[in-house]
Amino acid sequence: MADPTLDPDTPASRTVRAQPRGQHKGQQTRATILEAALGLSSQIGLEGLSIGALAEVTHMSKSGVFAHFGSREELQISVIREYHTRFEEEIFVPSMDEPRGLPRLRSLFQRWVKRVSVEVDSGCIYISGAVEFDDRPGPVRDALVAMVRTWHQALQRAIRLAIDAGHLRPDTDPAQLLFEIHGLILALHHDARFMRNPGAVERAGRGFERILADHLTATAPPMPAR
Template sequence: MASSLSAKTGRAAPKGQQTKAVIVDAALALAAQIGLEGLSIGAVAELTQMSKSGVFAHFGSREELQISVVREYHHRFEQEVFFPALKAPRGLPRLRAMFANWMRRTSTEIDSGCIYISGASEFDDRPGPVRDALVESVSIWQAAVLRAIEQSQSEGHLEAQSDARQLAFEIHGLILALHYEARFLRVPGSIARANTGFANILARVATDAAPPASTADGGRTAARRLKPVR
């Protein structure tokens, strides 16, 4: 990304890269509202007050613009959710941090929308480069969650015989249910129920060696042992 390139080199990004970054940023904001399928060169040109030919010069096609939006969304997701969680110790603390970060981002997307979820609905049965970009991004994140669960098992925090893929499936399901209930149905208390669901999943498979949750990583208290919340 243009911003990270500037940070590494200490020099301002070329004007072309800056302009492209502005276009992608505007397209991402628009896609969050109307979906990837609603994106068009003309709509983004109007939003950025550029000419259609100017936008087209940077992307060449609507499909390329859509793919750039998916990649930028993934980049921001990693920066907000995944990389900060790596500061937590391996095992359950890191898994908790990942979920807490994921929940914070999800809570802001209740109003703005999630590209992963809306994109899956739009492109689930439409093969092509845009769908491939979405599948790749979501798969990378799901693999990271699965790896964090497996590390929690190897650290002795979660039962070794528990099905790691099942746990990852259930955790992902909490986020999907949260989007549906909070964004579509507008059900009060959905965020709290998602957090309770995560606590219950962990409590079901936690070992005696599992470190207690802290307020920093989204737990209710550092002193309480893991117990299912009812």
């Protein structure tokens, strides 16, 4: 099911997560554990995440951590959902302030690239999780696929809006364009994180504009000067 918070036409997209005025102690403890789990999983991956490892990092008992998540699988799924929430708050929500069409699509890509560049030293759970769970069916893989698919659906929606706005040619294939854009992100992650090649971010930006160039119309707004 598509996540309504990633629908550009849904008001909820501007209020992704409403914080309660007063969290109970149990909720605060769970949030603390989840924060530690996010950091740990970025270093050792979702597969390396365990109740025992998290208990050691948070200086809690295993039973204390278990009481908040119940199982290692539930812990992993909770980490995926929290990562997705932060991902959309950082990339999707602020991009909705841009005009529909090419400005919004460019903002989504640029913010995505910025996040990948920041995650060079920690890793992207979407990408590392795909390597860990690509051939391992189960609830963790299902949760990971659902989050990535939700993000892809949001990007495809942004591409379609750019077509509707007359910025991209009517014969543009949203699925194909998304595939090529996602390919740039994977290449960026590989070159920046694994190869440590300088200039990878700039090359990703140039690649994005080159891909767009094949689909732009005469009325498409130009790339903003930097």
